[in-house]
Amino acid sequence: MADRHDLLFKTLADPTRRGIFEHLCSQGEQTVVALTAQAGVSQPAVSKHLALLKQAGLVRDRHQGRQTHYSAQLAALAPLADWTNRMVGYWESRFDDLEDLLKRMDQ
Amino acid sequence: MTETRSVIVEREMPHPPEKLWRALTQPHLIAEWLMKNDFVPSVGHRFNLRGDWGGVLDCEVLTVEPNRSLSYSWDFAHDDPAYALKSVVTFTLTPSPKGTHLRMEQVGFRPEQKQAFGGAKAGWQQFFVKLEEVAGRAD
Numbered sequence: 001m002a003d004r005h006d007l008l009f010k011t012l013a014d015p016t017r018r019g020i021f022e023h024l025c026s027q028g029e030q031t032v033v034a035l036t037a038q039a040g041v042s043q044p045a046v047s048k049h050l051a052l053l054k055q056a057g058l059v060r061d062r063h064q065g066r067q068t069h070y071s072a073q074l075a076a077l078a079p080l081a082d083w084t085n086r087m088v089g090y091w092e093s094r095f096d097d098l099e100d101l102l103k104r105m106d107q
Numbered sequence: 108m109t110e111t112r113s114v115i116v117e118r119e120m121p122h123p124p125e126k127l128w129r130a131l132t133q134p135h136l137i138a139e140w141l142m143k144n145d146f147v148p149s150v151g152h153r154f155n156l157r158g159d160w161g162g163v164l165d166c167e168v169l170t171v172e173p174n175r176s177l178s179y180s181w182d183f184a185h186d187d188p189a190y191a192l193k194s195v196v197t198f199t200l201t202p203s204p205k206g207t208h209l210r211m212e213q214v215g216f217r218p219e220q221k222q223a224f225g226g227a228k229a230g231w232q233q234f235f236v237k238l239e240e241v242a243g244r245a246d
Contacts, residue, residue, distance in 0.1 A: 091116040
């Protein structure tokens with residue numbers, strides 16, 4: 001699980017790569033050409049970023065004719081939610097105990 | 108590798124902020140709902156939170172605004188980076204018609220890249236906010 005986390009974070013730590021991923025999240029399936037138009041880097045650089053995103057399971061590619069279409073895989077982000085979920089559960093139960101304490105305390 | 112996540116838990120408490128403040132800042136009261144500790148509500152004071160599970164958190168008081176806001180670092184040193192954590196916990200108390208609105212925000216970092224503390228913090232938070240918006244629309 002830690003390795004999976006590391007790969008996801010490492011992949012998304014790069015701002016350009018994160019930008020590409022965000023763009024795919026908000027705009028849906030895109031070609032490399034369309035992604036390059038908004039990424040502000042060269043097409044080979046975009047392709048390299050896409051390969052890394054794919055390796056991390058964050059994007060999927062679909063070949064159609066000479067074009068490759070890329071789409072975001074939101075499910076790949078699930079491991080990132082785990083830490084958050086654990087901590088939310090922890091603090092919710094601490095707040096339960098805090099409420100109990102407040103009831104017992106003098107004004 | 109840096110992991111940055113923010114956790115927010117909020118609850119309406121039917122008690123005045125002054126009373127909540129005592130529960131958040133008096134060591135014997137903190138021990139009753141959080142962990143054993145040697146807390147002092149003074150900026151720069153270093154203290155430990157000791158869990159029943161044997162773990163010890165290294166903390167430092169960062170801000171103290173009586174009855175309004177309290178924050179401290181919440182660090183856990185561990186040889187395995189998967190368990191190590193650097194984070195900041197902030198409690199915000201806002202008076203409400205029924206008592207107090209209590210908000211806890213914990214922003215966590217994996218410790219390997221300390222330089223990422225400043226710059227990456229904003230970036231990651233924005234990223235997740237945006238992503239949650241997008242994910243919300245996708246449903």
